[in-house]
Amino acid sequence: GENVEQHPSTLSVQEGDSAVIKCTYSDSASNYFPWYKQELGKRPQLIIDIRSNVGEKKDQRIAVTLNKTAKHFSLHITETQPEDSAVYFCAASNGGGADGLTFGKGTHLIIQP
């Protein structure tokens, strides 16, 4: 089955700086890659996703890049703010996301004031 590795497990950045979280996946048939944000004690919420026919997608301060050849994808957050502090999870699916997701172990992003 699919295996998703996520790095780093903890990331501390100064407010206003950029943060990058990286994930690799094992199944070359995977074609859907969402990113979820989870605040302490809350449910995961989708922040951005990308499909395998696209190399990059942006939404305001957030962007995701996908390298299918290397089987890795990354989340980029620019101009970080205190409210960006949370745990971020990457995920992958080979069913376009319909048949469930395989998640990474998460990255705890800490924004230092």
Add this chain to the structure above:
Amino acid sequence: NAGVTQTPKFRILKIGQSMTLQCAQDMNHNYMYWYRQDPGMGLKLIYYSVGAGITDKGEVPNGYNVSRSTTEDFPLRLELAAPSQTSVYFCASSYSTSGQGYEQYFGPGTRLTVT
């Protein structure tokens, strides 16, 4: 819309007891999912359903059962609770077609402790 709702919020079970975690959605989504999240880990798929009457196993189905008699409801049954089932359980739903999934909306979770 209430979105995805789950009951109960918290539950403590003794080893060997049984219980049903309830999940309901009012968004007319066809796909529904159950995940578990162990401390400091990502979510793992237990079961999913593509519509009423159809369910399929995920990555970690052992010890669980599901049914889907209506579009709205997707209960998860634990028959003989074990300490290894201590976790936070999230239900999710999405509108999807075969091979094309869209955003999964998660419920608030059920925190289960088995002692």
